[in-house]
Amino acid sequence: MDWAGWAVFGLVATSVLTAVMTTAQLAGLTRLDLPLVLGTILTEDPDRARLAGFVIHLGVGQVFALGYALVFALLHRATWWLGGLLGLLHVAVVLMVLLPVLPGLHPRMASHRAGPVSRAVLEPPGLLGLNYGVQTPVVALAAHLVYGAALGLLLQAR
């Protein structure tokens, strides 16, 4: 297990993933703003939320990177394409499990049952994040492939 690689390259890969998502968002491809979505768990000020969300995202990215590192260690192999394959699994979990269940734990996100007394500010992402634009799954897929490939390229399998 490449612990030093995990500590450093996990942060690098998550930063790259965030950059890809943010670029896509600024280019008008998706309304999914991961730092905002995560940060508003802590605060309703969007500007503060982005900062807090980025830190949370780095932490979550490290947790996922640990999974990648473990798989590489178990397989005794780390390549960009293996990382990419894990990225596919990763994005499937994010889009089909994590985003749809997020309204259940997020204090400022509506669910599709939201009513007039809901204090939520964020609309629910829905399955595959489609509520944030039809290209959201494609953007998320691209970002996670980059994340996985980066980790596969940078982490050593021992």
Add this chain to the structure above:
Amino acid sequence: MTPIADYGLLGDTRTAALSSSDGSLDWMCVPRFDGEPVFGRLVGGSAAGSFRLGPAVPLPVADRRYREHTATLQTSWAAPDGRLTLTEGMVADVGGQLLPATLLVRRLSAEGAPARARVHFDPRLGERHRPPRVRRRGTDLVCEWGTLALSLTCEEGAALEVGRSTTLTVSPGRPVTFVVTIAHREPLVHVSPDAAWALLEADGSRWAAWAGRVDPDLPFRDAVIRSLLTLRLLTYSPSGAPVAAPTTSLPEQPGGLRNWDYRYAWPRDASIGVAAFLGAGLGDEARGFLWWLLHASRLQRPRLPVLLTLDGRLPPAERSLRGWPGYAASTPVRVGNGAADQHQLDGYGWVVDAAWVMVRAGHPLYSETWRAIRGFVDRVSERWSEPDAGIWEIRGDAVQHVHSKLMAWLAVDRGLRIAETHRLSDRRRRRWLAARDAIGVDVRAAGYSSALGSYTRSYGSPDLDAALLVLPLVGLEDPHSSRVRGTVDAIRERLSAGGPLLFRYPPGRDGLDGTEGAFLPCSFWLVRALACTGRRDEALRVFQDLLARASSLGLYAEEMDPTTGAHLGNFPQALTHAALVQAALALREPEA
């Protein structure tokens, strides 16, 4: 044909249903406002499904009203020896509980003597009126169409059948409650009739408490609360998107072709809603509207789309539903809305003004919100001189609409006002100042006709435009100037449809066959214009006259037949209700 104004609105802020005074639920889309109808008889004919609960033989309506400041509708019919009452509503707050997303409760009760009632439950789905696969589970009647399931239960459930009328006797003291639950891509949740009734009662209390937050000093408070409640019922809670109306293709002229799909959100209407909610003391709702607006438009910025779906996408391409007979034979019945592709300059003005209203009320903009607003103002500064489709979305060649220029001026002006308390570079400020001056000079010179003594519909046009009634509120001209008063008077005289009613432009001048009714929001804008130009007594008389023209439940469509007083167009219409609230707010202050 049931008159449009006969329908009452039931809603849960995710979808809505329309119920007539004979107890027939003739419109309801699932799982949300812009979904497919399961009860579509209103524009789809009897084959499109309905759900009637009412007297077994025709009886006169003795009383019909909403329970005070709630969304629960009560209709009583007078029987020879008693009365039969239908109480109905949808449960809005189902979050955080094991409840279906859509829960419709309808209860029949009798007073005096037992009453015979008839039940006709016939859900059909979508364009082809697909009948459901029906199963019976205990007392539940379960109808399924793939991932969509709908169940009906009541104390006498075993006797009910889909598509076949059933009669039952309702005894005094023994009401019969019918519960419809809907599940989309999830399991059905069973709710017993007693539990459902308790939920509806609790929901009523919540709505009453919500209405209690409305400024107690508002004039005409009951009418304002009904309008605010209607606006809130038409707001899709999961995203905060306000729909213009819950229906599609209710005609602007019976038998005509001006039939549009209004189950989408117009940023312009949302902005008017911001001012209405904020003015009435409902700051959270105003913030919610603005939040939706700025997030929904994110993918298209700095372009502001004319309309969006409930989750901020561009609406589907407009098409006609084959074989749908339409309301009063008004075809085509359309889904989607072709106006989405139009360039409308006025929308920017409404949105930036809404942001300014928030700032003026002491709610500073987040930096991201201000960035979005700056983008809108930049775009207006660059493109204000181009022709556009205008507020009325006329599907012909774009022209130089005076109202659009006025709203472009408003966008830049309000942007500059917000900039007094928010960061703005000097270069940008100079650019905006230059644009504001240029628009002002242009519209004053080319948009005003000395011969008419009024601003006109478009540059060089001899026609007037009732949208120009916003002129006294914008600030381009002194509200007491002769040009402003002349414009208000000219519109009142030349676009009059009788009484307080106004046509939005000379009838028939929109390139379509046939004509249309008087446009109700314009009448409420007239109230504001009169109040703001120092003619409060006149404004008051117009407003009272308009209130008298509401449906018996206090609801308004978009238009009204000036001869018969019949409501026309999609119903109920958010823009009309927002304009009513704004008019009442203008009457609160002698000089707004």
